[in-house]
Amino acid sequence: MKYGIKRLFIGSLWLIFAAPAFATTIEARDANSHVGQFATVEGVVAEVYTRLNHTTYIDIGNRYPKQAISGVVFARDASKVGDVTGLSGSKIRLSGTIYLFRGYPEIMITSPNQIRTAR
Numbered sequence: 410m411k412y413g414i415k416r417l418f419i420g421s422l423w424l425i426f427a428a429p430a431f432a433t434t435i436e437a438r439d440a441n442s443h444v445g446q447f448a449t450v451e452g453v454v455a456e457v458y459t460r461l462n463h464t465t466y467i468d469i470g471n472r473y474p475k476q477a478i479s480g481v482v483f484a485r486d487a488s489k490v491g492d493v494t495g496l497s498g499s500k501i502r503l504s505g506t507i508y509l510f511r512g513y514p515e516i517m518i519t520s521p522n523q524i525r526t527a528r
Contacts (some may be wrong), residue, residue, distance in 0.1 A: 421422075422438045433446070433447075433448050433449065433450070433452070434449040434450075434451055434502065435448050435449070435450055436450075436451060436452065437450050437451065437452030437453075437469045437472060437477035437478050438452070438469045438477045440478040440497070440507055440514040441509075441514050442476055443507050444507050444508065444514060445507065445508075445512075447504075447505065447506050447507075447508070448503045448504070448505075448507060448509060449503065449504040450469065450478055450502065450503045450504075450507070450516065451500070451501070451502045451527050452468070452469035452470050452477055452478070452500070452501070453469065453498065453500050453501075454467055454468065454469055454496045454497050454498060454499050454500075454501055455468045455469065455470060455471050455476065455497070456468045456472045456473070456490045456497060457493055457494050457496050457497050458473075462484065463484035463487065464481060464482065464483050464484060465481070465482040465492055465493060466479045466480070466481055466482075466484070467479060467480035467481075467496060467501075467503070467518070467524075469501070469503070472518050474513075476513065477514070478503070478505045478507070478513075478514040478515065478516065479514070479516075480515070480516050480518045480523075480524065481492075481510075481515050481516070481517050481518060482518045483517070483519075486518065486519045487519075489502065489519065489520060489521070490518055490519070490520065490521050490523075490524070491521050492495060493518075493524065496524075498526075499526060500526070500527040501524060501525060501526055501527055502524070502526075502527045503516045503518065503523060503524060504516070504522075504523045504524075504525070504527065505517060505518065505523050514518045
C-alpha cells in the first residue's frame with residue numbers, strides 16, 4: 410500500500426510539471442475550439458491588467474473584449490505565479506485547461522510553469 414501511494418504521488422508531480430511540455434500547442438485564435446481540453450496556447454500578449462478584486466488578466470491576441478484568450482491569475486495565486494506585468498507585447502505560451510467564462514476562453518494560471526516565452 411505504501412509503495413502505491415508513493416507511485417501515485419510521483420505520478421501526480423509528473424503531471425503537474427511535465428504535462429505542459431507535452432500538451433497540444435494551438436494558436437490563440439483557435440482556443441474557442443478547444444474548450445474543456447488541456448492545451449498550450451500560443452500568441453502575443455495584447456494587454457496585462459489587474460482589476461479591483463486583484464485578479465490579473467493576460468489578454469492574448471487583442472485587448473478585452475476582443476481577446477482570443479485570457480490567462481487569469483487570481484489574487485490567491487499571484488505570489489506563486491509572480492509578476493506578469495512585463496508580458497505585454499511578448500509572444501508567450503499558456504498551458505492549462507481551457508474554460509469558457511461569460512463566453513470568453515480562459516486558462517487559470519496557478520503556477521509560473523504554465524507561462525513560457527515563445528520563440
